[in-house]
Amino acid sequence: MNLSNKRKPSNDQVSELTTNRLSVYLRCLxxxxxxxxxxxxxxxxxxxxxxNAAQIRKDLAYFGEFxxxxxxxxxxxxxxxxxxxxxxxxxxxxxxxxxxxxGLALAxxxxxxxxxxxxxxxxxxxxxxxxxxxxxxxPILDIKELKRLVRKEHVDIVVIAVPAESAxxxxxxxxxxxxRAVLNFSPGTLxxxxxxxxxxxxxxxxxESLSFYLAQGDVGPD
Amino acid sequence: MNLSNKRKPSNDQVSELTTNRLSVYLRCLxxxxxxxxxxxxxxxxxxxxxxNAAQIRKDLAYFGEFxxxxxxxxxxxxxxxxxxxxxxxxxxxxxxxxxxxxGLALAxxxxxxxxxxxxxxxxxxxxxxxxxxxxxxxPILDIKELKRLVRKEHVDIVVIAVPAESAxxxxxxxxxxxxRAVLNFSPGTLxxxxxxxxxxxxxxxxxESLSFYLAQGDVGPD
DNA sequence: TTTTGTGAACTAGTTCACAGCT
DNA sequence: AGCTGTGAACTAGTTCACAAAA
Numbered sequence: 001m002n003l004s005n006k007r008k009p010s011n012d013q014v015s016e017l018t019t020n021r022l023s024v025y026l027r028c029l030x031x032x033x034x035x036x037x038x039x040x041x042x043x044x045x046x047x048x049x050x051x052n053a054a055q056i057r058k059d060l061a062y063f064g065e066f067x068x069x070x071x072x073x074x075x076x077x078x079x080x081x082x083x084x085x086x087x088x089x090x091x092x093x094x095x096x097x098x099x100x101x102x103g104l105a106l107a108x109x110x111x112x113x114x115x116x117x118x119x120x121x122x123x124x125x126x127x128x129x130x131x132x133x134x135x136x137x138x139p140i141l142d143i144k145e146l147k148r149l150v151r152k153e154h155v156d157i158v159v160i161a162v163p164a165e166s167a168x169x170x171x172x173x174x175x176x177x178x179x180r181a182v183l184n185f186s187p188g189t190l191x192x193x194x195x196x197x198x199x200x201x202x203x204x205x206x207x208e209s210l211s212f213y214l215a216q217g218d219v220g221p222d
Numbered sequence: 223m224n225l226s227n228k229r230k231p232s233n234d235q236v237s238e239l240t241t242n243r244l245s246v247y248l249r250c251l252x253x254x255x256x257x258x259x260x261x262x263x264x265x266x267x268x269x270x271x272x273x274n275a276a277q278i279r280k281d282l283a284y285f286g287e288f289x290x291x292x293x294x295x296x297x298x299x300x301x302x303x304x305x306x307x308x309x310x311x312x313x314x315x316x317x318x319x320x321x322x323x324x325g326l327a328l329a330x331x332x333x334x335x336x337x338x339x340x341x342x343x344x345x346x347x348x349x350x351x352x353x354x355x356x357x358x359x360x361p362i363l364d365i366k367e368l369k370r371l372v373r374k375e376h377v378d379i380v381v382i383a384v385p386a387e388s389a390x391x392x393x394x395x396x397x398x399x400x401x402r403a404v405l406n407f408s409p410g411t412l413x414x415x416x417x418x419x420x421x422x423x424x425x426x427x428x429x430e431s432l433s434f435y436l437a438q439g440d441v442g443p444d
Numbered sequence: 445t446t447t448t449g450t451g452a453a454c455t456a457g458t459t460c461a462c463a464g465c466t
Numbered sequence: 467a468g469c470t471g472t473g474a475a476c477t478a479g480t481t482c483a484c485a486a487a488a
Contacts, residue, residue: 017457019434023427027409041469049411054459054472061471069470070466086430087437094429101327101357108323111386111409111426117433135323157432164333180439181432187249187333189271197435199428204333205245206421207316208308210379210403211339212241213419215309217402239479263447276450276481283449291448291487 018059019086024049025056026082032075041072092117095155095179097170098162099124099132099140102185106159108136120153143170147177160184171198240281241308246271247278248304254297263294314339317377317401319392320384321346321354321362324407328381330358342375365392369399382406393420 028049032040046053060066060073066081067073083089096107099122106112107119122140124130133139141149149155158174160167160182167186174182181197184190187205192198250271254262268275282288282295288303289295305311318329321344328334329341344362346352355361363371371377380396382389382404389408396404403419406412409427414420 014434014438015457016431019431020424020427022434023424023430024411026430027426043469050413052459054461055457057469057471058458065471067470068466069464070468072469085434085437087433088430092429092433092436101330105323105327106425109425112429115426115430117429156436157429181436183428183432189246191272197432197439199432201423201425201428202242202245203328203331203423204249204337205242206405206423207314207334207339207379208245208248208310208337209238209241210405210419210421211309211314212236212244212307214314214378214403215307216236217419237479265447274481275447276483277479279447279449280480287449289448292446293488294447 014062018062021051021055021059022082022086024051025059026079026086026088029075029079029082033079037075039068039072039074042067044072088116092156093154094119094157094159095146095149095153096122096138096159096161097124097143097174098122098160099126099129099134100161100163103159103161104134106161106185107134107138117157120155121149143173146173150177150179155179157181157183160186162186164188236284240284243273243277243281244304244308246273247281248301248308248310251297251301251304255301259297261290261294261296264289266294310338314378315376316341316379316381317368317371317375318344318360318381318383319346319365319396320344320382321348321351321356322383322385325381325383326356328383328407329356329360339379342377343371365395368395372399372401377401379403379405382408384408386410 025045028045042053042056045051045056057067060078063085064081066078094112094117096103096119103122107122112119119138122134122138123143123146124140125143129140130142131140156179158179158181160170160174162170164186167184167188168190171182171184171190171192175192175196180195182192182199184198184200185203187202190198190200247267250267264275264278267273267278279289282300285307286303288300316334316339318325318341325344329344334341341360344356344360345365345368346362347365351362352364353362378401380401380403382392382396384392386408389406389410390412393404393406393412393414397414397418402417404414404421406420406422407425409424412420412422
């Protein structure tokens with residue numbers, strides 16, 4: 001349980017694969033907690049959610065000793081630790097660039113709110129949209145207001161859902177406004193300066209990987 | 223250039239990382255073609271799009287010898303090969319489960335059509351939505367019609383954009399209807415039988431990985 | 445000469461297996 | 467006994483570096 005005599009790993013040496021799994025573990029724990037489970041072993045967790053027990057232990061052990069030998073992990077306890085590690089113990093503020101279909105859908109996506117993210121605004125350049133709001137009540141602002149709003153509302157993370165051709169210029173504005181974490185839904189390679197984290201969700205690549213599977217599978221398994 | 227004396231790799235030994243990159247290469251080639259570029263070396267491709275030249279060559283070499291030594295790759299030619307490998311040389315038919323904000327946005331997502339995917343229908347259980355259509359004109363059908371439509375319209379890929387709690391039952395219906403490739407946007411672990419490919423896009427995990435970065439970064443880089 | 449295609453070297457990520465704690 | 471935390475073994479993925487082809 002002594003976090004203190006364990007060196008806190010400096011952020012970029014933790015693999016993204018590991019941090020992704022931490023999110024997954026947290027979601028599993030939420031379910032277990034709802035189901036009234038108090039403690040769980042890595043073994044049981046792995047079986048229930050199709051994970052690997054050793055990997056769960058390694059991932060967790062990287063951040064501290066959260067388990068109790070002979071017992072397993074206390075669900076509430078581990079949940080609290082994971083929320084802290086993932087930075088979810090404070091409310092994170094998110095803005096969405098682009099009030100098209102996708103931007104509007106993301107702004108109102110219930111999964112974000114449920115995990116404690118707060119969507120503070122949508123941004124667009126179309127006068128027809130500015131001043132309006134999403135169905136869920138997120139206001140649509142002029143992109144010119146971005147810098148001001150980022151400061152005023154302490155925006156932590158920006159989601160980019162603009163057409164491919166404006167993605168890089170919009171990203172540049174986002175970075176200039178002082179945002180250091182960006183989730184991008186536009187296709188193509190974007191460039192960010194060091195110190196800014198860019199994560200891409202590429203819908204086309206995802207669909208094409210399924211297409212590949214079908215194309216190869218159809219060759220026939222003899 | 224002789225594909226024939228090279229063993230065609232059976233589908234599951236190609237890493238997903240590789241096939242994802244093939245999609246990326248294809249997109250780069252599209253841009254180059256638009257820009258009027260005829261041939262490109264792996265080196266130039268890597269520099270222009272921030273990739274690794276050796277990796278490009280390895281990825282491509284896995285499927286055949288598409289390059290010409292001393293010259294590079296013919297853009298049109300390689301594009302054609304990649305489209306074939308990725309199964310994009312035939313029109314792929316897609317259905318979307320869930321006519322909520324996200325489902326509607328995905329059904330009308332221009333990137334899908336641009337790459338040759340055809341969105342044939344949305345499915346929902348809400349009577350109020352059934353019979354209606356998306357802004358882009360994709361009809362919303364009763365989920366009871368799924369099996370019939372998959373057969374009639376030869377649906378290749380299904381996108382799942384339903385609430386988390388109905389994701390598994392909906393997926394089961396999709397699989398029962400004979401679909402073998404699924405792109406899932408619901409959070410949580412879903413199970414599919416062997417022979418069905420499931421790809422997950424987990425929006426919460428993506429946002430949380432950014433939160434992690436901010437949380438760790440804020441500890442201060444001394 | 446230029447640039448591919450590819451074995452070899454390296455790096456990263458996963459899984460095993462067990463010492464040691466409760 | 468039961469289960470964690472972790473070095474060691476293994477597997478996968480990337481990058482290097484160069485022989486061979488155009």
